[in-house]
Amino acid sequence: MSDSVQESKPRHEHHPHLDAKTRVVSNVDAKLANPLRGIPNEILMNEVEIFAQERGLPHLLPELKKGALVAQNADAYKQYDMFTDEDKKFLEDEVTHKWRQTGTLYYMVVMSSLAAAVQGMDEAVINGAQLFYPSQFGMDTTTSRGSWLLGVVNSAPYLCCATLSCWLTHPLNQWLGRKKTIFVTCLISFLTCIWSALTNTWWHLFIARFFLGFGIGPKSATVPVYAAECAPAPIRGALVMMWQMWTAFGIGLGDVIDLAFYFIPDSGGIRGLNWRLMLASAGIPGLIVCLQVLYAPESPRWLIGKGRYEEAFNELCRLRFSRVQAARDLYYIHILLEAENEMKKGRNRVVEMFTIPRNRNAALASWIVMFGQQFCGLNVIAYYSSNIFSQSGFSDTSALAATVGFGVLNWLFALPAVFTIDTFGRRNLLLFTFPCMAICLLITGFSFWDTFREGRIVGVAIGIYLFAITYSPGEGPVPFTYSAEVFPLYIRDIGMSFATATTWFWNFVLSITWPSLVLAFKPQGAFGWYAAWCMILWFLILLFVRETKGRTLEELDQVFSVPARVHAAYGLRQIPYGIKKFILLQNPTPEQLYQPESESEENIGPRDGAGKEARRSAAAEP
Known part of the structure; x- marks a missing residue:
């Protein structure tokens, strides 16, 4: 137990140079990283019996005892005779064959994807529909009023996200649980997409x-x-990152549907049947999720939080191959939740996010990358690319086809991005791709000065396509991954709530202002x-x-x-x-601002926050 004793020391003994407030945060994180570390075997077994x-x-006592040992030390199954050969095989496979998982888990993965x-389709289908509904609703987008109305209608969901719906996430999850919250939100998506297709005025569509x-x-x-709470630790981070990847897939699918429905003629006295089908189609996958989620497992963490x-x-037995794995996760989640509740007592976590320098620096960095995800201009193209291509000289059908590209x-x-984000690093990816995105946006804008239609079309298409290529592996996956790992565990949920609200607020600002920005400053200036x-x-x-x-x-x-x-002065010295x-091709010695001392990862439980995989998997809890 010598390693456990070492781990149980206060972390400020390992890092005495931290300031007093950060030492407090550090010790809280140490407790939350694995509340079982340092507990002698006899005491641990007594606690399991209680x-x-x-x-x-x-x-379940025999399974719980074995599970608690593995939760405390992932290699415990190698040290105790109580583990059967079958137990050892499943526990070893978690590391050596991490993608060998139960059918129920992969069912959950498909549903989450x-x-x-x-999500992506909800955001994308308006791209093609806006080629038609403004004229049908009497919105002259060449005027200031018409351009603002177009922005208001397109940005309406993100206004709701920033002001109301994001802040309902926590009460919905507490009341309904993860599974039912997903059901309700997807049902709302289905119903509102059908509702949008039946509108006949701009304010009704808004x-x-x-x-x-x-x-x-x-x-x-x-x-x-939900994906993070159901998945085992070795693949949890990858599953969390899939949210961004499959959202991008939904955006592409929405663009394809816009093109497919473009050619639908009016029928039965229904005007604008094509754009109505575009908007309604985004609800179909939501309905499929509603039907699928009924057979998916509920989050074990939420059930434990409710005492069930x-x-x-x-549910853990459905998600894992063995009862020992299920018992391990059950006991560890219980201990972690108790530790979290104890740490939160008497603390104003919102205040501490701003008053403790370590937390404030993390929040600032998170908000910068979340703001950057919007103001790099990506969603301008995602929401308005059909108009942009049309203004450059494409026909409507060609504009929609280019949007699919x-x-x-x-x-x-x-x-x-699943590989590059941990190969090149979050900050390095952003520092490399942002200048590239700026160049791509300038190519797109300046191409509008080309007096030859063919040259203008080619320039705009090249600029937008290169922008997508440089955005997707960098500012695409980084913001949510980065925000999920920078906050200390005890304020992680609060920090992610602020970060999510940040990105939705600026999403609203971007989408409502773009039509007026183009009208006032032309595409070149915008x-x-x-x-x-x-x-x-x-x-x-x-x-x-x-x-x-x-x-x-x-x-x-x-x-x-x-x-x-x-850190700012250090950043300037990096120029x-x-x-x-990179320019003079010399070999200068890089400056080391900090040289962190890695603690041993022994005795760290299967669901803790140590290392890149576990920190990526520590997605914010709403």
Whole structure:
């Protein structure tokens, strides 16, 4: 038990240079990373027996004892004779064959991916519909009033997300649970998409799309958490990242549907049947998810939080191959929830997010990358690319076909992000791709000055396609992954709520202002505006966003305890270093602002936050 004794020491003994407030945060994180570390075997077994009696689980006591040992130390099954050969095989396979999982887990993965695709389709189908409904509703988009009305209608769901629906995520999850929240939000998406297709005035369409926001906001926070809480640790991070990838797939699918329904003629006295079918079609995948979620497991963590331990164990048995794995996760989740509740007592976590420098630095970095996901200009193209291509000289059908190309590239180049984000690092990816995105936006905007239609079309298409290629592996997956790992565990849910609201608020601002921005400054000025923001964001990332790749929780405390002004000065000093290395091809010595000391990862439980995989998997709980 010597390692356990070492782990049980206060973390400020390992890192005495941390300031007092950060040491408090560090010790809280140490407790939450694995509340079982350092507990002697005899005491642990006694606690398991008490737990089994209090929770009405005495029939599970043998499995719970083995599970508690593995929860405390992932290699415990190699040290105790109580583990059978079958137990050892399943526990070893978690590491050596991490993608060998139960059919129920993969059923949950398919459902979560389809829910993400619903999200993307909800956002994308308006792209093609706006080629038609403005004229039918008497909206002259060449005037200031008409352009603002177009922006208001298109941005309605994101106004709802920023002001109302994101803040309903926590009460919905507490009241209904993950599974029923997904059901309700997908049902809202289905009904509001059908409702949108039946409107005949701009204000009616605005109301319908505003209510669509109640299906978008809570779903965007709930589905990644649901996937994280059902998945085993080795693949949890990858499943959380799939939300962004399959959202991109949904955007591409929505673009394909827009093109497919373009040719539908009016029928039976129904005007605008094509754009109505576009909007209605986005609801169909939501209905499929509603039917599918009925057979999916509920989140074991939510059931345990409600005191429904027997149900939680049964769901874990569906999600895992062995009862020992289920018992391990059951006991560990219980201990972790008790530790979290104890840590939250007497603390104002919202205040501490701003008053403790370590937390404030993490929040600032998170908000920068979340803001950047919108003001890099991506959703301008995602929501308005059909208009952009049309203005450049494409016919309506060609504009929709070109939009499909953008959607496909956006999805395809999101696939490598699972590997690049941990190979090149979050900060490095952003610092490399933001200047590239700025150049692509300038190419797109400046192409509108080309007096030859063919040249203008080619320039706009190249600029937008290259933008998708550079965005998808960088600013696409980084913001949600980064935000899920930078906050200390005890304020993670609060931090992610603010981060999610940040991205939806600026999404609303971007989508409502684009039509008027184009009208006032022409496409050249509008794209130049977002190219300028890409460069501003490059500097903000350089100065205030810290690298988190491969850092443990202990190391992150050190990284974010560096004062903002010190890190900003360090960022400025990296400019001449980058010029020498990448332009002059010299070999300068890089400056090390911090050299974190990694603690041993022994005795760290299967669901803790240590290392890159576990931190990526620590998705925010709404």
